[in-house]
Amino acid sequence: MDAFTTPLLAGTATGALLLIAALGLALTFGQMGVINMAHGEFLMAGAYTTYLTQQVVTSTDLSILVALPVAFLVAGALGLLLEVAIIQWMYRRPLDTLLVTVGVSLLLQQLAKDVFGAQGDPVHTPGWLDGNIDVLGYHWPFRQMFTIVLAGAALAGLGALLRYTAYGRRIRATVQNRDLAETMGVSTRAVDRVTFFVGSGLAGIGGVAVSLISGTNPNLGTTYIISAFLVVVAGGLGQLRGTVIAAFAVGVVTAFFTDWFSSSMAQVLTFALVVVFLQLRPQGLFTVRARGLA
């Protein structure tokens, strides 16, 4: 039983982490066709925000809770800055945004190295997250469960935003048909900015969760960005459920492969699986059907 529950539960936690990272990507990619390679560095910004918060709010029990909204704002502001300064000039060249954001990601990584040092800093786990619970032979750390709760909350929040608010309606309209939305009086430019802010902010929240597991590190973003993108690619664009399923699938499958073989072999096999999966569904799990000869 142990050999089954351990990868399953640990993989679910990894999947939750991937989900938070991938939600923002799926949002910006689906809506604007922008591939933000600096998204991983927004995760890193969230992690460093957690570290800095702990320097200010010394009670570790409290600091994580303070860090969550702060990280959301910091990463969101970074994303907004990126959108306004660079990406808004490139909406007609989506593939090029990939390269520009690669440049941004290099800048941010080096900046983190220069400001915080190349070694990375430890983040203290609050007392109420210290410990574990015995689930069918696996001592499931509270930290991993916290990640899942956080991912659930992020998903619910994003879902509610998209479904019930006026902003959400505009976002959905823009995703489905940008030109038509514009015709109906939606300022798609303003919608783009909101989406970018929210999507990047989610990465900040993901960064808080990452920092609890592995501390801070200037290269933290690069660890997650590719897996997050694979999740987005496999999940399909424009709908959240594809991303959710793909994130947990990638997380759990990788955990099982890691358990059976090794962590490097797991990466190879997961990649191969995604390529094979794209043979079956080139558009990913779900996609928004839109008319038009593209």
Add this chain to the structure above:
Amino acid sequence: MKQLQTWGRTWGPLLAIALVAVALLMVAPAVLSPFRLNNLGKYVCWAIAGVGIGLAWGRGGMLVMGQGVFFGLGGYAMAMHLKLEAAMASGGPDAVPDFMVLYGDGTMPGWWEPFRSGAFTLAAIVVLPALVAVVLGWAIFKRRVKGAYFAILTQALAVVFATLLVATIKQTGGFNGLNQFTQFFGYNLYDPVNKRMIYSIASVALVVCLVLVWQLYRSRFGELLVATRDAEERVRFLGHDPANIKLVAFVLAAVMASIGGALFAPITGIISPSDVDATASILLIAGVALGGRALLLGPALGALAVGFGRTTLSETFPDQWTYFLGLLFIVVILFLPAGLGSMWSQALGRLRSSRPTPTRASAPTPTDELEVAR
């Protein structure tokens, strides 16, 4: 006058390639110290891979972000042979590379065995990357996966490849990679004359690749490739299969990267995961973007410039080099998407402003990639 212009348009590129050949093969060896010449050789290897990227990305619209993998396949194939040559020179025909004794139990994995043969190694440098590119390209292009999806998949491939190399220290030297080669197909690698010979081989390879893509760009295939980049659906409606067209360009790019990697190993004396991972692949892209992705000489000259800049800047400002690279990406892609080389052709176009400029191959159109967004 008109005749001269036509002549220039047909043979001008070849003349430019000839100038590059003269600069690399005659001027550089005469004026550079052996150390600098060896460095130049390293950049030439990157430039060979860059020519391939120019073909796949500039002309084909496929953003290949994992060329490091193919660079690495060639590099490691060559390095394995050189490693075995060094071992056999000191320890007899059954000797195994030193690191296998150091980290492992001194036995060699079976798939190393054929690399004792030089001929097999040379064949593998071409066949191995071609095979990988065919399988991956077939799977991706036939299912019409393209644009950003393709770019991300290739980058994921680079990440996976580097991870695999780092994890297999007993078989591939792991993080350290393969180094300490003593001879290159029987030639002593410590002799500067032989080093110069390898530099010349690399330069000739670059020139051959340039002539090859020049011919390709002039051919029907070149036209089709650009057409596929700009309007894939229309090419399909005309009865061609875009997947095949892209596959050919992708495989050619892979083989060029592999040849670059194969020469990189003896020139630098080392090949390690950091030469082939996602970051290395992105550096290859940087040169191509800087020079002009869709131009004939842009990718090669850009790669040379980035290689030179990397060495010089990281010598002077070891910590700030990454800032330069990051800014380079942002500035070039944002303001000069067609590369520095496009400025030159634009200036040329302005000189002959009486007639339309023939530089249409430089600006990629967005229609195709937007498809992903829908």
